[in-house]
Amino acid sequence: MHIDIDLLFTWGAVAKKIPKNAIIFYENDPPLSFYQILEGTVKMTYTNEDGKDLTVGIFDKGCSFGEPPLFINQPYPACAVAQTDCVILKLSKKNFFSFLDENPDVQIKILKMFAWRIYNKIVFSKNIINHKPEYRIQYFLDNLKKQNSIICGQKMKIPYTRQEIADFTGLRVETVIRTLSQMNKKKVIQIIDHKIYY
Numbered sequence: 456m457h458i459d460i461d462l463l464f465t466w467g468a469v470a471k472k473i474p475k476n477a478i479i480f481y482e483n484d485p486p487l488s489f490y491q492i493l494e495g496t497v498k499m500t501y502t503n504e505d506g507k508d509l510t511v512g513i514f515d516k517g518c519s520f521g522e523p524p525l526f527i528n529q530p531y532p533a534c535a536v537a538q539t540d541c542v543i544l545k546l547s548k549k550n551f552f553s554f555l556d557e558n559p560d561v562q563i564k565i566l567k568m569f570a571w572r573i574y575n576k577i578v579f580s581k582n583i584i585n586h587k588p589e590y591r592i593q594y595f596l597d598n599l600k601k602q603n604s605i606i607c608g609q610k611m612k613i614p615y616t617r618q619e620i621a622d623f624t625g626l627r628v629e630t631v632i633r634t635l636s637q638m639n640k641k642k643v644i645q646i647i648d649h650k651i652y653y
Contacts, residue, residue, distance in 0.1 A: 456568045457517040458491060458561060460544065466554040468546040479535040479543065486524035486531060489551040492516050495541030500622065501533040510622035513538065513615075523569065525551065588634040591624045593643065596653045613651040 470493060473479060479490065482501055490497075497520055499511040511533045514520040524531050525548055546554070555562050575598065586594075596613065605611045613620075617635065621628040635651065638644045645652040 456519045456564060458519065463491065463544050463546055466546060467550045468544045471543050471545055473537040473541040473543055475537055475540050477537045479537060480521065480531055482532065482534045483530045486521065487548055489519065489525060489546040490521055491519040491544045493542040493544055496538040497535050497541060498538045499533045499535050508622060509625060510619060522565070588626050588630050589638060591626060592620060592631065592634055595620065595624050600653065610652045613653055
């Protein structure tokens with residue numbers, strides 16, 4: 456979700472430069488701030504019981520991340536890592552809630568964002584459990600197009616690597632590579648110069 460930058464600065468937000476691969480917060484850290492990206496990309500991941508890193512989300516310029524724990528005062532369930540060099544706005548939890556009290560229109564936007572995230576997680580879980588790799592990947596790609604408002608039938612260049620797709624879908628990278636190759640042969644996707652189009 457994007458909140459007007461000038462409003463955030465008015466309420467005491469500070470911009471911080473974060474180098475690539477730096478940890479912004481760790482899993483189980485207490486939520487102390489609201490974060491919004493001015494430049495760069497942030498990845499949220501956690502490690503499952505088998506030691507496999509799973510991606511919760513990748514957030515780009517203009518997006519906020521890590522909000523749910525702020526509202527329920529629970530530790531972060533995943534860590535946030537700068538995928539590129541970033542500039543991030545950071546607003547203290549106290550000031551963030553004061554800001555929300557004064558801006559009910561932003562509260563509504565946050566509620567809608569949370570509703571979409573919950574809805575997408577449920578649908579994603581439904582489609583990932585007990586489905587073949589092709590269904591998992593195709594659902595992931597369909598959802599990505601929907602999030603980016605791509606019209607049905609219009610091709611989209613997928614901005615993720617095969618490893619990132621594996622991290623999102625819970626598959627091994629070898630399985631993703633093999634499945635994408637099969638999907639390319641069936642003309643479900645196109646692979647041009649190692650880039651995926653769907």
